Amino acid sequence: MxxxxxxxxxxxxxxxxxxRGAASVVAAAQPPAGTPRSARITPRPVGxxxxxxxxxxxxxxxxxxxxxxxxxxxxxxxxxxxxxxxxxxxxxxxxxxxxxxxxxxxxxxxxxxxxxxxxxxxxxxxxxxxxxxxxxxxxxxxxxxxxxxxxxxxxxxxxxxxxxxxxxxxxxxxxxxxxxxxxxxxxxxxxxxxxxxxxxxxxxxxxxxxxxxxxxxxxxxxxxxxxxxxxxxxxxxxxxxxxxxxxxxxxxxxxxxxxxxxxxxxxxxxxxxxxxxxxxxxxxxxLRTAQAVDYADRFFAFCSAAALDPKSMGLPVDTVLQPQTVTAAAASSQGAAAFEPPAAGAVVPRSVAATFRFDELEGGGAGTTGRMAGGTGGGGSSDPYSGGSSLRGTDYEAFVRTAGAFNSRFFGDASSSKAAAAGLKQYLLPPTFYMTAYRRQAADIML
Structure with a gap:
């Protein structure tokens, strides 16, 4: 059944x-009346x-x-x-x-x-x-x-x-x-x-x-x-x-x-x-506070932009963030092809529940492993996803790398490192729990 x-x-x-929090942010973005142009500080634009x-x-x-x-x-x-x-x-x-x-x-x-x-x-x-x-x-x-x-x-x-x-x-x-x-x-x-x-x-x-x-x-x-x-x-x-x-x-x-x-x-x-x-x-x-709303709004926009052009979002050149339905061959220095959602009622041949993945392209040299500083919360110098890591290509890897790149922008490098120090890796479940695109496809075939 x-x-x-x-x-x-x-x-x-x-x-x-x-x-209230949103109104405070909007008000803070406006300089007090009469402030000389030379004394104005450019705040972060309101989302x-x-x-x-x-x-x-x-x-x-x-x-x-x-x-x-x-x-x-x-x-x-x-x-x-x-x-x-x-x-x-x-x-x-x-x-x-x-x-x-x-x-x-x-x-x-x-x-x-x-x-x-x-x-x-x-x-x-x-x-x-x-x-x-x-x-x-x-x-x-x-x-x-x-x-x-x-x-x-x-x-x-x-x-x-x-x-x-x-x-x-x-x-x-x-x-x-x-x-x-x-x-x-x-x-x-x-x-x-x-x-x-x-x-x-x-x-x-x-x-x-x-x-x-x-x-x-x-x-x-x-x-x-x-x-x-x-x-x-x-x-x-x-x-x-x-x-x-x-x-x-x-x-x-x-x-x-x-x-x-x-x-x-x-x-x-x-x-x-x-x-x-x-x-x-x-x-x-x-979505309980204004800052949490702002974070989610900007992070989702970051994911959308990174899917098209990872380099412009601060992701390493040998790491491509793209929709699951776009092959690595379709990616180029101009970004990956846009993802077209299936038509309403269409039968999707494999799960697209994990929308994005990272692919390591050929020819990456030293220092271009795709590791984001502070992204894993581990603090080590080695890439936890290099070599034969069973986490390569999984949802977890994609999320940690994307969040690491975004947090450094949202919080600033110092705050991002501090936040990541109590971050994700200590909550890691066994690698078999996380699904690659191929595991998802196999699970859907067995329906």
Whole structure:
């Protein structure tokens, strides 16, 4: 029997913190009135995402443009690359005040979003909120969506993704949905904080995740909301997969009056429920602060530019960042050919869940190994991906090298090195966990 999952995207809610932070950045970019031209300091240009968020008293994270595309649409685009899980339907719970922005004549979706995005049925549900004052929280939105889903009589699992989460263009939602489904339990996302996370989100307001066992998908022993957390600590993320019976119970009020998905998981555990965890790993971003929004916006734009011309983005000349569907032979000193997405409804012959890869070209001399300083957090002088490394060509290698090059620009070299020191490598899973393009192709052939 095929794995069947409903996907519920919680696109409602408002963030006054993001709007205030964005407004402060915009104001700081303008010199005080009367400042002589010779005394003006040129600040970093304000990014498009922050400019959009600063124009209203509260921002809607799901609709913030990241490299020009709303975060909600980016998640939907990743869903169409899921192959080994059957998506029964996609449910989008949104603010009543955003109905026209989403579905109107000038909204972000066309008249037939299923055809446009190549997805199964997409259902839009209003949470009734007309402003920050009457929004009741993520779990209330989830219950609105679950009650609507119950009317369809489906008994499939429900994967719930908060609008607070954004995923980079190469993120593998296939792994997330499939592994959470196969765990056979209600499953909550978690991740390990690194230095970049702490710089963007701060140390307060996290939900500390305490695993009950040292396995890939551990049982959750304890969740501690509203806690302080630093680099290296494990924290809960707003991703939750509910089994059919759990989804029905939550729709009926199980879990009580809690606000967030991690708090709901804690309430389920307090009632005797078994909740497992799944590591969201690299490439996930929390849109909780203005700086985190700015980082994601600029990083996604960096990925787009690097796919066309890696040299202009500071990547070594013997390393080419390109779409999986573009061969190394197509790359040139002018950059790789542009990636053309498949037509809606087309059968894709292999997974494109990992959009980018790095290829080492012939003739690279000494000093052009493609290693980015500070990119791995290891601090060593040797390239961890050289020679016969089993990580060469994997998602992990591509992400670490790209993030290393970008962080040096976003934070500056000193801050980037400091952030990377508590970075990614200490959280490395066994090499067999990461998939190369060929491993993905083999997995899809075995459907």
């Amino acid at each position: 095929s794995k069947s999952v409903h996907v519920m995207l919680l696109a409602g809610g408002y963030s006054a913190d993001i709007a 498009a995402a922050l400019s959009a968020a600063a124009s209203a008293p509260a921002a809607v994270p799901a609709l913030i443009p990241l490299d020009g595309t709303p975060a909600l649409v980016r998640t939907l685009q990743l869903l169409k690359d899921v192959r080994r899980v059957r998506l029964e339907a996609v449910w989008i719970v949104h603010n009543e005040s955003d109905t026209d922005r989403i579905k109107g004549p000038s909204g972000i979706f066309a008249a037939a979003p299923e055809t446009e995005l190549g997805l199964p049925a997409i259902n839009f549900i209003s949470n009734g909120a007309t402003g920050p004052g009457d929004w009741r929280g993520e779990v209330a939105d989830l219950r609105v969506g679950l009650k609507a889903l119950a009317g369809r009589g489906s008994a499939a699992c429900v994967a719930v993704i908060s609008s607070e989460l954004a995923f980079m263009p190469a993120y593998n939602l296939q792994r997330l949905l499939e592994h959470a489904y196969l765990r056979g339990r209600d499953t909550l996302g978690f991740s390990f904080l690194n230095g970049v996370d702490v710089s963007l989100l701060g140390t307060e307001g996290h939900t500390v995740f305490v695993p009950g066992e040292d396995t890939a998908l551990p049982r959750v022993q304890q969740l501690v909301p509203h806690s302080a957390a630093g680099s290296g600590m494990c924290v809960a993320e707003p991703f939750l997969l509910l089994r059919p019976e759990s989804a029905g119970a939550v729709a009926g009020g199980a879990g009580g009056a809690v606000g967030t998905l991690p708090e709901l998981a804690a309430a389920v555990m307090a009632g005797g429920g078994y909740v497992a965890g799944i590591d969201l790993m690299f490439g996930r971003y929390n």
